[in-house]
Amino acid sequence: MRVRVVIIVLVLGIGIVSASLVSALTRFNLVGNNEGYRPEQPIAYSHRVHAGELAIPCLYCHPGAERSRHAGIPSSNICMNCHRYVTAPLGSIREEERVAGEEGREVVPLVSAELQKLYDSLGLDEQLVRDPEREEQPIVWSRVHQVPDFVYFDHRPHVTAGVTCQRCHGPIEGMDRVRQFSSLSMGWCVNCHRESGGTRLAGRPVDPSLDCVTCHY
Numbered sequence: 001m002r003v004r005v006v007i008i009v010l011v012l013g014i015g016i017v018s019a020s021l022v023s024a025l026t027r028f029n030l031v032g033n034n035e036g037y038r039p040e041q042p043i044a045y046s047h048r049v050h051a052g053e054l055a056i057p058c059l060y061c062h063p064g065a066e067r068s069r070h071a072g073i074p075s076s077n078i079c080m081n082c083h084r085y086v087t088a089p090l091g092s093i094r095e096e097e098r099v100a101g102e103e104g105r106e107v108v109p110l111v112s113a114e115l116q117k118l119y120d121s122l123g124l125d126e127q128l129v130r131d132p133e134r135e136e137q138p139i140v141w142s143r144v145h146q147v148p149d150f151v152y153f154d155h156r157p158h159v160t161a162g163v164t165c166q167r168c169h170g171p172i173e174g175m176d177r178v179r180q181f182s183s184l185s186m187g188w189c190v191n192c193h194r195e196s197g198g199t200r201l202a203g204r205p206v207d208p209s210l211d212c213v214t215c216h217y
């Protein structure tokens with residue numbers, strides 16, 4: 001029995017080490033810790049504004065976190081639910097309305113440079129109507145968090161058990177630009193699994209597994 005376990009751990013360990021070598025060689029950045037990683041994004045989208053000030057729920061834009069392995073990044077169409085109407089910061093729209101009123105002229109529609117990038121990605125014209133002459137170019141957001149290929153992580157069991165987004169991602173609703181808050185190391189995963197064992201979350205007892213194969217195929 002003992003011997004079998006040792007062999008399984010050894011085989012799994014060798015498999016993972018070689019998998020991690022392969023992915024280190026192909027991705028260049030596996031070994032080491034990306035905590036604090038905070039890449040620039042193609043549009044200055046702010047979680048502080050949207051999830052903080054406007055209090056839009058995380059799951060409105062990331063519904064996959066509750067339903068599937070990946071939380072997912074929202075498409076430009078979700079943004080358009082609001083940005084069909086909000087084309088610039090609210091303060092500058094109000095200011096333009098005030099000045100136009102004082103000067104007795106028509107309000108000039110404002111489009112901010114950042115939101116223009118959103119409209120361009122959807123190939124919209126000045127009236128925000130789809131222009132067949134313009135190409136649609138999906139926004140390529142830079143990925144912030146990533147566990148190596150040989151690790152199995154799934155959002156759903158965590159979110160449905162009541163682990164909050166913030167326990168893993170930190171105070172996202174205060175960040176203008178997202179940064180990786182936790183190390184995402186094996187010790188980080190395993191410590192929380194160990195400490196959560198036998199506790200209650202969202203009203204029910206949880207017992208996350210510590211088996212190697214839970215997180216490594």
Ligand code: HEC
Nearest residue numbers: 050051056057058061141142143144145165169172173178
């Ligand atoms: C209005 C839509 C919207 C809302 C609401 C929103 N997000 Fe996001 N989220 C995005 C977009 C767009 C990105 C990709 C750009 C970026 O990283 O800032 C993103 C990126 C992220 C990332 C980084 C993804 C990666 O590449 O690793 C995390 C983590 C995240 N969101 C968590 C949250 C949490 C937690 C909340 C609630 C507190 C939330 N988001 C609310 C739109 C949203």
Ligand code: HEC
Nearest residue numbers: 044045056074078079081082086088089090091112114115
């Ligand atoms: C539920 C409504 C809503 C959704 C959905 C939404 N936004 Fe916004 N967004 C706003 C509002 C309102 C403001 C203006 C806030 C202010 O001026 O205080 C804003 C501001 C912005 C700004 C700042 C504009 C500037 O020039 O300063 C950007 C950029 C932006 N949003 C991008 C996005 C992107 C990208 C998405 C989709 C991932 C998105 N928003 C989804 C409501 C929304």
Ligand code: HEC
Nearest residue numbers: 058062065070071072145146147153158159163164165168
């Ligand atoms: C138990 C920790 C944990 C919790 C809780 C958690 N996340 Fe994550 N999140 C991660 C890890 C780890 C990754 C990297 C996953 C990967 O590489 O596949 C990640 C990646 C992401 C990403 C990047 C894109 C993707 O689809 O993987 C987004 C967006 C995100 N999380 C949003 C959220 C939101 C919103 C919540 C709450 C509803 C949440 N997360 C809860 C750990 C967590």
Ligand code: HEC
Nearest residue numbers: 152153157161167188189192193196206207208209214215
């Ligand atoms: C903040 C605490 C926390 C962190 C960090 C965390 N987990 Fe979990 N994990 C849990 C909880 C709680 C459950 C749900 C257990 C239950 O429902 O009994 C869970 C469940 C899981 C499951 C489903 C199988 C099971 O045992 O229920 C997998 C797979 C998993 N976690 C992998 C990971 C990986 C991989 C990481 C690191 C990248 C990670 N977890 C980080 C708390 C955490």
Ligand code: HEC
Nearest residue numbers: 009013016017020151184185186189190193210211212215
């Ligand atoms: C709760 C999830 C979880 C469990 C359980 C788990 N691991 Fe891991 N393991 C990870 C994560 C996440 C990484 C990637 C860490 C990193 O890149 O820093 C990892 C990395 C590794 C690595 C590669 C180390 C390196 O430096 O690249 C090996 C080997 C490994 N695990 C073996 C095991 C063995 C053997 C077990 C069982 C005793 C086990 N793991 C249990 C999450 C887990």
